[in-house]
Amino acid sequence: MIPDGADLDRDIAAEALTEHAVAPGSPLELLNRSENSTYLLTDAATGERSVVRVHRGGYHEHRQIESELMWLDALSADGVVAVPRPLEAADGSRVVTVDVDGAPRHVVRFEWVAGSHPEEDALGAADFHELGRITAVLHGHSREWPKxxxxxxxxxxxxxxxxxxxxxxxxxxxxxxxxxxxxxxDRAQSLLRDRLSEYGSGHDRFGLVHADLRLANLLVDDGNLTVIDFDDSGFSWFFYDFAAAVSFIEDDPALPQWQDAWLTGYRTVAPVNPADEEMLASLVLVRRLMLLAWMGTHDHALEAQTKLASYAKGSCDLAEGYLRSGGRTLG
Structure with missing residues (x-):
């Protein structure tokens, strides 16, 4: 039985690790608590490091997490981008389920990937150019990969x-x-609904995407780049990935330059249809409103603690620009 407590997720991680070949009592250091909780595990016997992700209860079903890992397998096998490798438990499973008072909690362990995230306060066009290029590579794989x-x-x-x-x-x-x-x-949401309805969700515009492909989910180590955190990957508009790329910084004055750099990077791999480019402002505002909601229910997350106080006003400023432009820009 997992006890109640302020750090229930740590207890769940420790319980799941009894199924892995690691030394009992190996320390777990919290890396991030957002949608899920992730921990750095250091094997007390070998010193080997890995990352343990404790999934939020009721968010993903077991088969959905397995499906995420299938895409990681395919990306790695096809040499598309570097991604973390899921590690198997002693019985060969990669998703360990822990019972918490009758409710399942799922845990996955990943190999440790060296590197650091690009600094948010030092973002530049080169960062978004690379992010656009990587996004196009992932989209190309998504379109061709037989699920x-x-x-x-x-x-x-x-x-x-x-x-x-x-x-x-x-x-x-x-x-x-x-x-x-x-x-x-509300006025902006009504226009968003109309714009997205006109845009549609045909196979050329809607498919499997990372859905959180921002610079915080890249690790760079001596020029080597790894894409992490596919937890929100799912089926959406392909260019929703740009909206995710500018999460929490949608109202930065540099956004037009970042968008141009992202598109330029994307075009080094694949063309961008004018209709897709015209929808970027709408998709950014969709994501902005989603994040406004998300922060309201995730007050433990760093973003909520540091950004929520001004996020509603900033969202209104963007919405007013969106309305003035008839849904074509945010300025």
Missing amino acids: PSGFDRFAWNWHTCLGEAPRWGRWQDSAGVGAGERTVL
């Missing part, structure tokens, strides 16, 4: 982003959203 039987990842569509069943909650319930903010953001 295995039973492959199951959820969708980021209107219904689950801002519609009747928003996966991250309702932005209307977030801190800083009063009557005035609701009026502006």
